[in-house]
Amino acid sequence: MSWAAHQFEVYAVEAHLPKKMVGQVSWFAIFFGDFTPDFLAKFWVYGFNFHGKHYGASKPYQWHRGWPGMGISHTLFFGILCCLGIWAWKHNRAWTIGFLLGFSAHVLTDVNDSIGTMLLFPFSTLNWSLHTWAYAATVKGGKYLDAASYYSSLGFAMDFFWFIVVLGSWRVLTRDFWRTKVVPADPHVWSWLGQWLDERGLVALYRSVFFYGVCRMIAWTTWAHIVARPVIDGVRHQGYPWDLSWTGPWWVQHVSLPHVTPLIVLPAALFLLGCVYFVANTIWDRMESGSIRAIAWRNVRRNTG
């Protein structure tokens, strides 16, 4: 799984929208799209302890990304179903397309760990994984071992890569960008929030996901390599050892699910990313009439109600 990369993706997607969608796709929708897969699946991955008993998945990796399990929450198929639901409910293309882009970013980024995602579900339940780093969520190790493993492996490089991508598009974090590109796409939500927060607070809210990404990356890395004193193979270490090799770190047990050959995963993921942008770009204009009709009907209902 990816950690802060998912926070940075939200801004990377916002900064790299197709030209005709700039200032029209909801930032909240991108955020919720990116956030939904883990929101649905991750709580039970780590589980919780109550009265000395652990409640959670017995095989976290199977539950998180596999089938049967909640692996469906990390499939493009499920993202499309959510988008159809949003469109049927609100007829709002800003939210539908935003959710699609955010969700796709999450699903495609998660092919990097040793479990990967079921990219072609429901046609195939095989997982697509690049095995870039080891999936480390275990019942015994919980969240801490998962974090230590991720921030000792190429997962750290992945977070840093996305951090650089956002910094390369730094304008996306400016107040001016927020005013001219983010607020117009979601005027009602920002206006509603404006009842309590002034502009500084609203801009802080917009930047808060990036802030959280940066801070969690620094905090977990610091904890894992400076504060923690793990015992690995009977030897006490000062901090978890770094291992930036493929499928690292070595000190975590490698788990995987039935998967396709890793050689075809990167081209397939890039192809699917291209498909998502192509479809979004194609249906964007067609969705306009539906959005206008929905707004017109809403106004009629308000006036006659």
Next chain:
Amino acid sequence: MSEPTRPTPPSPESEPSNRSAKKAWVPSKWVDVVLYITAGVTYIGFSIWNKWLLDWIVGPAWLVAWVWGVPALYNLIRRRPVRPRRNPIEAEAST
């Protein structure tokens, strides 16, 4: 014949002193930068030792509470308005 001159808006200094005294304090750009940096340093510092703070609700809320809350608290202590003013009419009514 000279062109009629447009009336210039009154400068902030020419406003009645009691009104300007009630204006909310708006931090400058540099104060904003300091607020963001201190928010980051405090959040990282606390969360390294209290890892439950590294949560997707607490993290964003920490930034908003710090960057918006600190100036709001300052205004509250100085008995200045905290809630955003929605429009000029409301702003006028509240002064």
